[in-house]
Amino acid sequence: MNSQIETKIIVPPIKCQGIKTKLVPFIKEHVKRNPNGLWIEPFVGTGVVAFNMRPKHALLIDKNQYIIALYKDIQNKKITATIVREFLEYHGPKLLEKGKDYYLEIREQFNNNGEPLFFLFLNRSDFNGMIRFNRKGKFNVPFCQKPNRFAKAYITKICNQVERVAEVIADNDWRFENGSWKEAFQAAGEDDYIYLDPPYIGRDTSYVGEWPDEEAVALAEYSHQTAANVCLSMWKENEFRRNEHLFQYWSDFTWHEYNHFYHIGAKERNRHPMVELLAIKR
Numbered sequence: 577m578n579s580q581i582e583t584k585i586i587v588p589p590i591k592c593q594g595i596k597t598k599l600v601p602f603i604k605e606h607v608k609r610n611p612n613g614l615w616i617e618p619f620v621g622t623g624v625v626a627f628n629m630r631p632k633h634a635l636l637i638d639k640n641q642y643i644i645a646l647y648k649d650i651q652n653k654k655i656t657a658t659i660v661r662e663f664l665e666y667h668g669p670k671l672l673e674k675g676k677d678y679y680l681e682i683r684e685q686f687n688n689n690g691e692p693l694f695f696l697f698l699n700r701s702d703f704n705g706m707i708r709f710n711r712k713g714k715f716n717v718p719f720c721q722k723p724n725r726f727a728k729a730y731i732t733k734i735c736n737q738v739e740r741v742a743e744v745i746a747d748n749d750w751r752f753e754n755g756s757w758k759e760a761f762q763a764a765g766e767d768d769y770i771y772l773d774p775p776y777i778g779r780d781t782s783y784v785g786e787w788p789d790e791e792a793v794a795l796a797e798y799s800h801q802t803a804a805n806v807c808l809s810m811w812k813e814n815e816f817r818r819n820e821h822l823f824q825y826w827s828d829f830t831w832h833e834y835n836h837f838y839h840i841g842a843k844e845r846n847r848h849p850m851v852e853l854l855a856i857k858r
């Protein structure tokens with residue numbers, strides 16, 4: 577494999593708010609791990625960090641059972657790129673014909689059957705690739721309002737993403753688990769590396785369930801106590817405020833900052849700087 581291909585970022589088939597695709601090179605630059613140790617992600621989300629770190633051994637946990645079910649099915653080959661193509665080529669034209677009503681039909685079906693392919697369909701045709709559930713655990717993100725969402729090129733793009741992550745999973749010894757972050761710490765030893773990307777404190781927490789302050793504080797305590805190395809990914813500050821939790825609980829870790837801009841609208845003056853941080857134990 578030439579180095580250009582090797583350094584190309586692997587983009588997973590799932591999207592979510594807070595996805596770390598843009599931070600992958602920064603994370604790869606700072607995370608120094610024992611290649612024989614276990615790579616542990618208690619908040620794996622889309623998996624973009626794991627797919628690009630490509631550890632041999634990994635324990636990948638998330639509270640969102642649908643993401644975990646999708647990756648488990650890709651791992652055991654119950655879901656392949658061909659199956660995804662068939663599914664999207666069947667439902668895509670119906671979405672084109674019926675628009676929002678069809679999206680809502682699929683959303684209703686998913687809320688009854690919990691099937692990973694339905695989850696993928698919704699995640700790739702909902703508003704901004706958001707993942708959000710109501711208090712009863714029902715997926716409630718609205719439609720992206722593009723009936724032609726699953727045009728041929730878009731289906732191919734998603735299938736290629738499925739194929740790529742399937743290859744990485746097949747090459748390695750990875751375990752996907754649906755559960756809470758605390759379980760991840762039980763498995764951690766001195767040679768292991770825990771990468772943490774929890775829901776953001778003080779910002780939108782509309783992922784699965786809530787992220788109360790007590791959980792955030794407990795996570796900091798577990799991270800200090802574990803024998804494993806730990807890297808926390810978190811926002812540090814923007815022009816309006818700073819993340820006091822970081823200064824209070826993570827100040828003894830080594831901090832590496834990454835500045836990026838996000839846009840609200842197209843105008844240059846609406847570029848807003850945001851500082852993201854990696855806080856690394858050792």
Ligand SMILES: C[S@@+](CC[C@H](N)C(=O)[O-])C[C@H]1O[C@@H](n2cnc3c(N)ncnc32)[C@H](O)[C@@H]1O
Nearest residue numbers: 594595596619621622638639640756757773783
């Ligand atoms: C910021 S996202 C992770 C994003 C991920 N690094 C990526 O780039 O795709 C946080 C994740 O934590 C999960 N989560 C929230 N609360 C959790 C908990 N108590 N235990 C485990 N996972 C949790 C959410 O389902 C979500 O996938």
